Amino acid sequence: MPSLKELRARIQGVKSQRKITSAMKMVAASKLRRFQMRAEASRPYAEAMRRMIAELAATVRSDGSQPLLMRGGPGKTHLLVMLTSDLGLAGGFNANLARLMASLVQDLESEGERVLILPLGRKGGDAMSRAFPDKVIERVAGTAGREVPFATAQSLGGTIETLLADGKVDRVTLVFNRFVNAMTQTPLALPLVPLAVPDNDNRADDAPQYEFEPEEDELLASLLPRNLQVQLYAALLESAAGEQGARMTAMDNATRNAGKAIDTLTQRYNRSRQANITTELIEIISGAEAV
Amino acid sequence: MSVQLEIISPEKLLLRKDVQMAVIPGAEGDIAAMPGHAPIMMMLRGGLVSLYEGGQIVEQYFISGGFADMTAERCTVLADEVKMLSEISIENARTRLAGLESSFANVAAEDISTQDTIARHIQAVRAEIEAAELLLNATRH
Numbered sequence: 001m002p003s004l005k006e007l008r009a010r011i012q013g014v015k016s017q018r019k020i021t022s023a024m025k026m027v028a029a030s031k032l033r034r035f036q037m038r039a040e041a042s043r044p045y046a047e048a049m050r051r052m053i054a055e056l057a058a059t060v061r062s063d064g065s066q067p068l069l070m071r072g073g074p075g076k077t078h079l080l081v082m083l084t085s086d087l088g089l090a091g092g093f094n095a096n097l098a099r100l101m102a103s104l105v106q107d108l109e110s111e112g113e114r115v116l117i118l119p120l121g122r123k124g125g126d127a128m129s130r131a132f133p134d135k136v137i138e139r140v141a142g143t144a145g146r147e148v149p150f151a152t153a154q155s156l157g158g159t160i161e162t163l164l165a166d167g168k169v170d171r172v173t174l175v176f177n178r179f180v181n182a183m184t185q186t187p188l189a190l191p192l193v194p195l196a197v198p199d200n201d202n203r204a205d206d207a208p209q210y211e212f213e214p215e216e217d218e219l220l221a222s223l224l225p226r227n228l229q230v231q232l233y234a235a236l237l238e239s240a241a242g243e244q245g246a247r248m249t250a251m252d253n254a255t256r257n258a259g260k261a262i263d264t265l266t267q268r269y270n271r272s273r274q275a276n277i278t279t280e281l282i283e284i285i286s287g288a289e290a291v
Numbered sequence: 292m293s294v295q296l297e298i299i300s301p302e303k304l305l306l307r308k309d310v311q312m313a314v315i316p317g318a319e320g321d322i323a324a325m326p327g328h329a330p331i332m333m334m335l336r337g338g339l340v341s342l343y344e345g346g347q348i349v350e351q352y353f354i355s356g357g358f359a360d361m362t363a364e365r366c367t368v369l370a371d372e373v374k375m376l377s378e379i380s381i382e383n384a385r386t387r388l389a390g391l392e393s394s395f396a397n398v399a400a401e402d403i404s405t406q407d408t409i410a411r412h413i414q415a416v417r418a419e420i421e422a423a424e425l426l427l428n429a430t431r432h
Contacts (some may be wrong), residue, residue: 041303048299048367052332052360150301213319213333222334223358226369230301 004276007269011262018258024089025251032182032244038148039179039237046230053227055210056220057197067217069161069224072194073170078113079137079163080104081156081192083176083235084124085243086142091250093177093185093243094123100187101175102131116169120156120236137168148240153233161225164193176235177242183249185242192231195224292326295365298340298352300373306352312343313366315359316418324359324366331361337415339422340368351376353422355415379423388416 002010057070082101084094105115117135119125121142128136138159143152163169172193177185212219293309313324316338322331335357342350354370361367395409 038302042301044297044304045299045301045369048297048360048369052358052369055332055360153301209330211329211331213317213331219332219334219358226358226371233301 004269004272007265007272011265011269014258014261014265018255018262021251021254021258025248025255028244028248028251029182032241032248035148035237035241035244036179039234039241042230042234042237046234049223049227049230052223053195053220054197056212056216056223059210059212059216060220067221067224068164069193069228070195070197070220072172073164073167075167075170076113077116077169077171078108079116079118079160079169079172080189081160081172081174081232082117082119082121082124082128083174083239084119084121084127084142085239086122086144087243087247088123089250090243090247091253093246094121094127096185096187097124097175097177098127098131100189101128104173104175104189105132105135113171118159137163143236143240148233148236150229150233153229153236156232156236157225157229160192160228174232174235176239177246179238179242179245182245185246190231190235192228195227294324294326294328296324296342297365297367298354298370298373299367300370305370305373308342310342310344310349314339314341314343315366315368316340316354317359322359322361324361327363328361328366330363331359333359333361335359335368335370336411337418339418351422353379353419355419356411374419376422376426379419379426381420381423381427384416384419384423388413388420391416 080101082097084097088094101117105117108115115132115135116137117128117132118138118140119128119136120140125136125139129139140156140159143149160169160172164172172191174190174192176188176190178188180186293311294313296306296308296310296313297304298306311325314321315324316336318334318336321338322333335354337355338353340352340354341348353374353376354368355372355374357368357370359366359368391409391413395406395413398405398409
């Protein structure tokens with residue numbers, strides 16, 4: 001049975017923990033809103049890009065003349081790009097992704113492909129270096145929960161392009177947490193190369209034929225790297241929003257658990273205080289009776 | 292009659308506005324977006340997007356390159372980077388130009404794609420300086 005003093009110290013300790021977790025929850029909530037707004041704002045560009053690619057892809061022949069970013073390489077090396085957070089305390093955010101990675105690696109290898117991993121963010125980098133040290137080709141620094149500048153997507157896109165152009169990888173899949181809502185993030189594997197050409201759904205049959213300047217192939221070749229960056233940017237924003245959502249949920253749970261712990265400890269504290277008083281009273285009364 | 296002009300950067304939609312005419316800097320020459328224009332998709336170089344009302348320029352934006360999707364009733368400009376004219380700084384642009392030119396000199400002669408990329412950047416920064424000088428002269432007169 002801990003003494004009253006020890007109990008008081010523990011209650012104080014849990015109370016300050018609760019303050020920290022509830023502050024972290026507030027911070028995560030406001031960051032979440034910001035990332036969601038940014039993701040919303042980036043949608044018009046992605047939408048217009050999708051429309052242009054769909055239009056172009058329909059006119060470009062689907063043989064070997066397609067750019068590398070569209071058809072992928074001839075070999076069997078598969079690059080998995082993994083987007084994780086730099087900071088922990090976000091529940092199962094990074095662990096879920098690592099689990100998906102492990103099963104993906106297993107699936108791809110059983111199909112006879114060689115797998116390489118490019119993790120972004122400290123958590124993913126650490127996990128992958130532990131699990132697949134021979135497959136991690138490069139580690140990319142994350143954004144530490146701060147703003148996600150478009151430049152991050154640009155440089156990541158550049159890295160992927162170089163790897164493709166050098167023939168080091170032939171196919172690329174992006175593995176990240178899709179933001180469903182603040183409570184739910186679903187780990188998702190999205191193929192980047194070869195590109196799944198979007199359908200040109202809302203185009204009327206009798207719409208006039210587009211002209212292209214420069215030629216289709218050339219325009220497509222310069223559009224695709226930008227499209228890759230835009231897709232990465234969208235995923236980075238979703239992952240950032242998801243991280244904050246996961247942290248918010250995790251911290252909300254931690255705050256609630258701390259509240260429960262405080263209640264139990266306070267109850268125990270009061271019981272032992274009561275017991276002490278009762279003992280003292282008995283001692284005084286029996287002392288007085290003896291006189 | 293007007294066209295709906297949209298200027299979009301990867302980060303956000305910057306402008307959506309109905310204009311009588313907009314002149315955008317196509318990679319192979321300036322092109323005017325007007326109602327009823329034949330649909331065209333093109334690459335853009337660094338330069339100014341000018342919005343016209345009644346034959347007069349009412350607004351101008353600097354873009355550092357990108358793509359445009361133009362149809363009879365709208366013109367979507369996908370810009371790599373957009374700057375308001377007031378945001379352009381000549382000194383800053385000159386420093387960047389000097390940096391780009393020195394890196395251009397260091398690129399191996401065989402590396403044509405890198406040369407190409409840097410050349411495009413240089414062109415964009417030059418256009419930025421030109422735009423800034425234009426603005427400077429305009430305010431002086």
